[in-house]
Amino acid sequence: MLLQAILLGLVAMLGNAEYLFGTSLLSRPLVMGALTGVVLGDIPTGVTLGATLELAFMGAFSIGASIPPEMISGTVLGTAFTITTGAGPETALTVGLPVASLVLIAKNVGMVFILPPFVHKADAYAAEGNMAGVARMHFLGGFFGVNLIIGVIVACGYYAGGPAVQALLNVIPEWISNGLQITMGLLPAIGFGLLLMMIMDKEVACFFFLGFALSVYLGIPVTAIAIFGAIIAIVLTQLRSNSAQTATEGGLDEDDDF
Amino acid sequence: MTTSNKLTKKELNQVFWRSFGMEWDWNYERQMNMAYCYCMLPVIKKLYSNKEDQIAAMQRHLEFFNTTPQLSTLILGISAAMEESNANDPDFDTESINSVKVSLMGPLAGIGDSFIWGTLRIIATGVGLSLANQGNILGPILFLLIFNIPAQGLRYYLMNAGYKLGSGFLAKIQENGLMSKLTYAANVLGLMVVGGMTAENVSIKFPLAFGSGDEATTLNDVFNNIMPGLMPLLFTLLVYYLLKKKNIKTTTLLLLCVAIGLIGSFFGILGC
Numbered sequence: 001m002l003l004q005a006i007l008l009g010l011v012a013m014l015g016n017a018e019y020l021f022g023t024s025l026l027s028r029p030l031v032m033g034a035l036t037g038v039v040l041g042d043i044p045t046g047v048t049l050g051a052t053l054e055l056a057f058m059g060a061f062s063i064g065a066s067i068p069p070e071m072i073s074g075t076v077l078g079t080a081f082t083i084t085t086g087a088g089p090e091t092a093l094t095v096g097l098p099v100a101s102l103v104l105i106a107k108n109v110g111m112v113f114i115l116p117p118f119v120h121k122a123d124a125y126a127a128e129g130n131m132a133g134v135a136r137m138h139f140l141g142g143f144f145g146v147n148l149i150i151g152v153i154v155a156c157g158y159y160a161g162g163p164a165v166q167a168l169l170n171v172i173p174e175w176i177s178n179g180l181q182i183t184m185g186l187l188p189a190i191g192f193g194l195l196l197m198m199i200m201d202k203e204v205a206c207f208f209f210l211g212f213a214l215s216v217y218l219g220i221p222v223t224a225i226a227i228f229g230a231i232i233a234i235v236l237t238q239l240r241s242n243s244a245q246t247a248t249e250g251g252l253d254e255d256d257d258f
Numbered sequence: 259m260t261t262s263n264k265l266t267k268k269e270l271n272q273v274f275w276r277s278f279g280m281e282w283d284w285n286y287e288r289q290m291n292m293a294y295c296y297c298m299l300p301v302i303k304k305l306y307s308n309k310e311d312q313i314a315a316m317q318r319h320l321e322f323f324n325t326t327p328q329l330s331t332l333i334l335g336i337s338a339a340m341e342e343s344n345a346n347d348p349d350f351d352t353e354s355i356n357s358v359k360v361s362l363m364g365p366l367a368g369i370g371d372s373f374i375w376g377t378l379r380i381i382a383t384g385v386g387l388s389l390a391n392q393g394n395i396l397g398p399i400l401f402l403l404i405f406n407i408p409a410q411g412l413r414y415y416l417m418n419a420g421y422k423l424g425s426g427f428l429a430k431i432q433e434n435g436l437m438s439k440l441t442y443a444a445n446v447l448g449l450m451v452v453g454g455m456t457a458e459n460v461s462i463k464f465p466l467a468f469g470s471g472d473e474a475t476t477l478n479d480v481f482n483n484i485m486p487g488l489m490p491l492l493f494t495l496l497v498y499y500l501l502k503k504k505n506i507k508t509t510t511l512l513l514l515c516v517a518i519g520l521i522g523s524f525f526g527i528l529g530c
Binding site for chain 2: 017019020021022023024025026028030031033034043044045047048050051054111113115116118119120123126127128129131134135137138139141142145146175176178180181182186187188189190191192193194195196197198199200201204205207208209210212213214215216217220221223225226227228229230232233237241
């Protein structure tokens with residue numbers, strides 16, 4: 001039981017490690033279900049349950065900044081409890097879905113409280129010129145901030161059993177999980193603020209607002225904004241060189257008004 | 259400037275392998291920034307012998323980055339080529355390295371997400387599911403192979419393509435003295451992309467309602483009637499202001515975001 005719990009934890013960590021191995025889709029239920037089957041000695045059932053959960057989590061996919069339910073733990077625990085209790089495939093879903101949303105909260109705690117210090121420590125190392133330090137933060141940040149959390153939860157969850165997992169799910173107040181959800185909507189502003197610091201000056205600031213307005217009013221995707229942006233940039237560069245033939249000789253001078 | 263300031267196949271291959279961890283420490287603040295910097299370390303080490311240059315380059319590549327991970331090598335290749343020019347040409351506009359990065363990552367993600375996630379993943383899943391439904395272990399195996407052979411092959415191809423594109427393009431530009439124009443153009447394009455991404459990614463919602471029944475309007479509607487996304491925009495500008503004018507640390511801003519989230523949620527002022 002303990003050995004199986006540890007092995008399942010490692011399976012979950014391998015799934016999350018797809019992000020270290022080329023985002024290779026190891027974390028998908030198809031793969032996780034099969035590996036859970038391998039650990040528990042029932043490969044065909046594991047594979048079949050993986051397929052069931054794959055369909056359920058089909059839409060759960062991170063594109064851009066959206067984070068889906070934590071389907072690794074959902075799949076591993078859902079599949080494991082279904083195999084050990086010998087219940088039907090629907091059990092995998094009824095266990096898997098709530099577990100996935102519970103673990104998403106834990107993952108968010110990691111994302112909000114554990115991972116950011118590594119990001120800031122990497123900044124500090126970079127400022128000292130310590131390359132090994134930056135590299136270390138890259139590996140440790142992902143490991144402690146996300147990977148280990150998922151592994152530990154899956155191992156403990158399997159060891160504690162299905163009813164205990166359900167009970168825990170009911171204890172966490174909703175305002176905390178909502179609060180973290182809200183925080184996640186705010187955090188990208190820091191990244192964009194840092195980018196703006198880098199490339200925005202008075203002369204071109206209006207284009208930030210143009211990009212924003214194109215998105216909110218016309219609802220066009222970023223790729224389309226980039227196409228319009230490229231055209232505007234080309235036209236403006238041509239206009240600038242026509243109206244100030246000599247200005248380009250100035251080379252790097254940012255303030256060559258015309 | 260030393261003699262060892264030309265990149266070789268060795269560094270490019272190192273960058274390629276390192277790019278497999280592009281999403282390993284994906285974070286809300288700057289997304290793939292640490293991974294990107296980690297990928298660029300062999301390039302930085304090879305090109306810059308001077309400590310100050312190394313520091314500046316590392317800080318440059320710790321800025322925000324996000325794109326489709328399998329295609330990230332295209333931008334890494336271009337960045338590598340630009341760093342190479344920067345190391346060899348004292349007049350090179352260093353800022354343009356990040357401007358080009360920023361202006362490319364959005365469009366590349368647009369193409370990449372639909373091709374890699376929309377098309378390739380769906381094909382692989384379809385084949386995998388049809389076998390896995392019968393409990394056949396070949397299902398998951400084929401699923402992984404069908405997805406990864408093209409995806410990682412593309413990752414390798416784009417590494418070299420990006421570097422070649424970057425160096426060929428840059429050589430031409432520098433001959434004509436077009437660098438300052440390129441920087442201006444890249445800044446315009448980059449800012450528009452950042453504007454669009456801000457609109458898509460930053461979110462603040464106010465579920466508080468006034469009135470009752472059909473008359474009820476939420477505070478959200480009020481703000482959105484002034485301008486959609488008004489509050490996310492103002493919040494981003496506030497963060498920018500705090501960073502630029504007040505030198506507030508990102509850690510402090512992070513804690514501020516957590517506090518706003520929890521307090522807002524507890525009193526029901528903010529929603530998600």
